[in-house]
Amino acid sequence: xxxxxxxxxxxxxxxxxxxxxxxxxxxxxxxxxxxxxxxxxxxxxxxxxxxxxxxxxxxxxxxxxxxxxxxxxxxxxxxxxxxxxxxxxxxxxxxxxxxxxxxxxxxxxxxxxxxxxxxxxxxxxxxxxxxxxxxxxxxxxxxxxxxxxxxxxxxxxxxxxxxxxxxxxxxxxxxxxxxxxxxxxxxxxxxxxxxxxxxxxxxxxxxxxxxxxxxxxxxxxxxxxxxxxxxxxxxxxxxxxxxxxxxxxxxxxxxxxxxxxxxxxxxxxxxxxxxxxxxxxxxxxxxxxxxxxxxxxxxxxxxxxxxxxxxxxxxxxxxxxxxxxxxxxxxxxxxxxxxxxxxxxxxxxxxxxxxxxxxxxxxxxxxxxxxxxxxxxxxxxxxxxxxxxxxxxxxxxxxxxxxxxxxxxxxxxxxxxxxxxxxxxxxxxxxxxxxxxxxxxxxxxxxxxxxxxxxxxxxxxxxxxxxxxxxxxxxxxxxxxxxxxxx
Amino acid sequence: xxxxxxxxxxxxxxxxxxxxxxxxxxxxxxxxxxxxxxxxxxxxxxxxxxxxxxxxxxxxxxxxxxxxxxxxxxxxxxxxxxxxxxxxxxxxxxxxxxxxxxxxxxxxxxxxxxxxxxxxxxxxxxxxxxxxxxxxxxxxxxxxxxxxxxxxxxxxxxxxxxxxxxxxxxxxxxxxxxxxxxxxxxxxxxxxxxxxxxx
Numbered sequence: 001x002x003x004x005x006x007x008x009x010x011x012x013x014x015x016x017x018x019x020x021x022x023x024x025x026x027x028x029x030x031x032x033x034x035x036x037x038x039x040x041x042x043x044x045x046x047x048x049x050x051x052x053x054x055x056x057x058x059x060x061x062x063x064x065x066x067x068x069x070x071x072x073x074x075x076x077x078x079x080x081x082x083x084x085x086x087x088x089x090x091x092x093x094x095x096x097x098x099x100x101x102x103x104x105x106x107x108x109x110x111x112x113x114x115x116x117x118x119x120x121x122x123x124x125x126x127x128x129x130x131x132x133x134x135x136x137x138x139x140x141x142x143x144x145x146x147x148x149x150x151x152x153x154x155x156x157x158x159x160x161x162x163x164x165x166x167x168x169x170x171x172x173x174x175x176x177x178x179x180x181x182x183x184x185x186x187x188x189x190x191x192x193x194x195x196x197x198x199x200x201x202x203x204x205x206x207x208x209x210x211x212x213x214x215x216x217x218x219x220x221x222x223x224x225x226x227x228x229x230x231x232x233x234x235x236x237x238x239x240x241x242x243x244x245x246x247x248x249x250x251x252x253x254x255x256x257x258x259x260x261x262x263x264x265x266x267x268x269x270x271x272x273x274x275x276x277x278x279x280x281x282x283x284x285x286x287x288x289x290x291x292x293x294x295x296x297x298x299x300x301x302x303x304x305x306x307x308x309x310x311x312x313x314x315x316x317x318x319x320x321x322x323x324x325x326x327x328x329x330x331x332x333x334x335x336x337x338x339x340x341x342x343x344x345x346x347x348x349x350x351x352x353x354x355x356x357x358x359x360x361x362x363x364x365x366x367x368x369x370x371x372x373x374x375x376x377x378x379x380x381x382x383x384x385x386x387x388x389x390x391x392x393x394x395x396x397x398x399x400x401x402x403x404x405x406x407x408x409x410x411x412x413x414x415x416x417x418x419x420x421x422x423x424x425x426x427x428x429x430x431x432x433x434x435x436x437x438x439x440x441x442x443x444x445x446x447x448x449x450x451x452x453x454x455x456x457x458x459x460x461x462x463x464x465x466x467x468x469x470x471x472x473x474x475x476x477x478x479x480x481x482x483x484x485x486x487x
Numbered sequence: 488x489x490x491x492x493x494x495x496x497x498x499x500x501x502x503x504x505x506x507x508x509x510x511x512x513x514x515x516x517x518x519x520x521x522x523x524x525x526x527x528x529x530x531x532x533x534x535x536x537x538x539x540x541x542x543x544x545x546x547x548x549x550x551x552x553x554x555x556x557x558x559x560x561x562x563x564x565x566x567x568x569x570x571x572x573x574x575x576x577x578x579x580x581x582x583x584x585x586x587x588x589x590x591x592x593x594x595x596x597x598x599x600x601x602x603x604x605x606x607x608x609x610x611x612x613x614x615x616x617x618x619x620x621x622x623x624x625x626x627x628x629x630x631x632x633x634x635x636x637x638x639x640x641x642x643x644x645x646x647x648x649x650x651x652x653x654x655x656x657x658x659x660x661x662x663x664x665x666x667x668x669x670x671x672x673x674x675x676x677x678x679x680x681x682x683x684x685x686x
Contacts, residue, residue, distance in 0.1 A: 008633075011633070018640060022643075025647065069632075069633045070630060070633070072633050072634070073633065108651075110647060110651040113647055114644070114647060114648065114651070117640070117643075117644045117647070120640065124637055130634070132631070132634045133633060133634055133637065136634055136637040136638060136641065137637065139641055140637065140640060140641050140644060143641060143644050143645060143648065144644055144648070146648070147644075147647075147648030147651060147652060150652055151651065151652070153652060153655060185602045186602060209596055209599055210596065210597070210599060210602070213596045213597075
């Protein structure tokens with residue numbers, strides 16, 4: 001096989017983002033020395049320009065998928081939508097982070113450079129159509145994340161969190177890689193399109209013990225990245241230990257990338273073995289929903305509570321994927337995007353309540369928020385409602401569509417568990433709302449935030465209602481995206 | 488057994504032994520030296536497989552540069568890691584049992600067949616004019632150019648991350664100020680004190 005450099009034109013968004021990353025890195029050294037605001041603005045500009053590039057390319061694909069770079073790169077509707085959501089949500093999280101980074105003396109250009117590298121890794125994962133490329137994208141994302149978590153060197157909690165994240169992440173990568181090597185041994189190819197053809201031609205796949213063996217490792221590796229029970233141990237510790245700005249970033253966009261990995265590997269490459277992996281996903285998903293919601297009740301730290309609620313939310317995503325239909329995939333995709341938005345808003349409130357003196361983490365910091373600032377309390381109310389799945393917010397519709405799909409495929413008990421555990425989960429969200437509205441404030445320091453933070457935070461909360469009242473737009477985009485990809 | 492097989496078993500045996508000793512020896516310097524033996528023997532196996540370039544690079548880069556640096560750091564820091572290995576004997580039986588069960592299970596599964604041997608090219612012998620370096624370059628820079636580029640980005644991120652995490656000003660760190668050292672004058676260092684002669 002021979003290809004020249006023009007083959008890279010298909011990956012122009014990634015190439016652009018890489019070039020922007022290098023430019024920002026150098027600019028931070030020379031132009032923006034001591035003025036990270038320039039670095040920040042350049043990063044935002046780069047993210048928006050990359051999103052526009054993705055958008056511009058997606059109009060050319062005409063509803064079909066294209067592969068390039070020797071079958072290692074795929075452009076399809078699914079990838080485009082996921083990439084644009086990652087870029088926009090990351091841009092939102094960077095805007096929120098600005099306040100935190102300034103207050104906690106982390107206001108350095110490297111935060112944005114490493115963040116862009118993580119985003120590049122996510123984009124490579126999303127359009128990776130080769131096991132090697134998927135793995136490298138995952139590593140690029142993970143490596144940048146480890147460094148971001150450890151960035152506050154003098155904070156021992158952050159170092160501990162980074163260490164745990166690094167060791168467990170390395171084990172997860174090892175599991176995934178071992179499974180990948182087995183797949184290569186069986187099929188003789190790393191390209192997902194060949195894997196798919198190979199496994200579709202195989203009879204009796206659900207009794208092929210070697211296939212099940214490799215798939216177990218792959219599912220375990222993916223579950224680690226999702227933070228699904230029983231591979232969830234790192235999530236609460238890392239969320240709590242990492243600086244809030246990093247937790248905010250870590251908790252939102254990478255979940256979308258993990259969803260893409262799940263779709264590309266299991267739904268696409270190993271789609272023929274759906275009857276086998278759906279059993280594993282069901283177990284992982286149910287355990288996550290039950291454990292996540294129950295453990296979240298016992299938390300006093302808001303970050304840990306969000307971490308366990310993440311685990312529960314990821315259970316919903318896995319259960320949406322397990323049915324193996326296009327409706328299931330698009331419901332899970334909708335859920336993932338909504339989740340990333342909710343999570344960004346949830347962690348933003350911690351940044352909002354913090355100031356130069358304190359870096360709040362406890363649930364008590366929400367006490368009496370309504371007395372201190374009614375509008376922020378209202379926005380937070382919307383976000384909590386959405387997380388709990390109370391209509392008319394987007395979270396309700398996301399939960400509803402996943403449960404509907406699961407019921408439609410006849411998994412009645414699974415659907416019942418999901419509903420019951422959502423009710424249990426509503427308890428700790430409502431407790432947080434009670435703290436905001438019915439308790440006396442512990443602090444009386446005014447809550448100050450810049451205009452862009454206020455506007456984005458309000459928009460984030462109102463978006464929950466807008467998307468909940470008109471879910472058809474995003475849902476329609478998701479189902480078109482899924483139907484145009486090669487599933 | 489042909490001479491080549493003999494060589495293979497010899498090198499593999501040494502590789503396994505040195506690998507085990509690397510993990511188990513108490514002295515970190517011995518562990519580093521065992522690792523060097525590991526690298527050497529794997530380089531030798533690569534050379535017998537006609538992958539001369541990889542073999543030479545392994546010796547040059549890992550043995551020559553990385554491990555020497557490693558040894559240097561170990562000797563300079565002089566860390567005693569003995570307390571980390573305290574429970575080794577205590578946990579050994581349980582660990583060994585679990586490892587054995589997993590290994591037996593994996594061998595049972597993997598020996599069941601299913602790997603399609605015909606898909607892979609049988610190892611071919613090449614003549615003296617065959618360039619392993621060129622073949623490697625063909626694969627790396629043509630077929631796998633995209634993953635290769637991503638690997639390069641990962642290295643870039645690793646550099647940025649390492650510098651971000653280590654380059655910081657600590658208030659109490661002791662460092663030399665060369666500029667001031669060079670400009671030092673006699674008056675800064677020596678103080679001449681006139682004293683009365685003792686009687």
